[in-house]
Amino acid sequence: AQSVTQLGSHVSVSEGALVLLRCNYSSSVPPYLFWYVQYPNQGLQLLLKYTSAATLVKGINGFEAEFKKSETSFHLTKPSAHMSDAAEYFCAGRFSGGSNYKLTFGKGTLLTVNP
Amino acid sequence: KAGVTQTPRYLIKTRGQQVTLSCSPISGHRSVSWYQQTPGQGLQFLFEYFSETQRNKGNFPGRFSGRQFSNSRSEMNVSTLELGDSALYLCASSLVAGNPNTEAFFGQGTRLTVV
Numbered sequence: 001a002q003s004v005t006q007l008g009s010h011v012s013v014s015e016g017a018l019v020l021l022r023c024n025y026s027s028s029v030p031p032y033l034f035w036y037v038q039y040p041n042q043g044l045q046l047l048l049k050y051t052s053a054a055t056l057v058k059g060i061n062g063f064e065a066e067f068k069k070s071e072t073s074f075h076l077t078k079p080s081a082h083m084s085d086a087a088e089y090f091c092a093g094r095f096s097g098g099s100n101y102k103l104t105f106g107k108g109t110l111l112t113v114n115p
Numbered sequence: 116k117a118g119v120t121q122t123p124r125y126l127i128k129t130r131g132q133q134v135t136l137s138c139s140p141i142s143g144h145r146s147v148s149w150y151q152q153t154p155g156q157g158l159q160f161l162f163e164y165f166s167e168t169q170r171n172k173g174n175f176p177g178r179f180s181g182r183q184f185s186n187s188r189s190e191m192n193v194s195t196l197e198l199g200d201s202a203l204y205l206c207a208s209s210l211v212a213g214n215p216n217t218e219a220f221f222g223q224g225t226r227l228t229v230v
Binding site: 031096104 | 119121148150157158160163171173205207212213214215216217218219220221222223224226
């Protein structure tokens with residue numbers, strides 16, 4: 001079945017440290033992939049999206065993600081964490097085939113940033 | 116440009132009652148999707164509407180229904196509420212439907228509590 005998996009439900013980093021949030025997909029054809037961020041009691045905000053034009057995608061707030069087909073991955077990184085990055089992050093994919101282009105989400109990764 | 120507006124933000128209902136949630140998409144967007152977010156199941160697709168027609172539906176019971184109006188505003192209805200329907204309901208709008216590359220913009224959600 002086509003799915004998106006996020007490894008690690010909770011990641012804790014120190015302020016200024018590298019942020020790495022992992023996302024893998026399962027499908028024979030790579031999906032269109034998205035990263036969203038959710039702050040408490042808020043909706044989802046799009047950070048970036050992969051559309052096959054480039055494997056390294058830059059998003060807002062200093063985040064970027066690299067698509068690796070051989071690893072079926074789309075990990076999210078940020079060189080230096082800021083306190084304001086503390087939130088929940090969701091990886092999502094739109095899979096081809098059929099007419100249903102719903103977003104399929106991973107379970108989410110809660111990022112904690114320690115001072 | 117106004118974002119996606121969901122009303123109300125918070126709602127408390129009693130088991131057995133019904134509830135209607137509203138979503139106004141970004142101006143010019145014609146596709147509206149609904150998602151349910153719970154701690155246990157994460158983000159799950161409910162349905163998608165485009166040009167007043169339901170295009171896709173997720174795996175939810177018939178108690179969950181929706182509609183879209185000619186101005187693209189959408190409502191979802193849940194009848195005979197159960198405790199398990201307590202969740203954050205998110206609406207997302209997209210410019211078009213049927214394009215896997217299209218971005219989805221989310222509202223802040225409606226927090227439904229069933230007691």
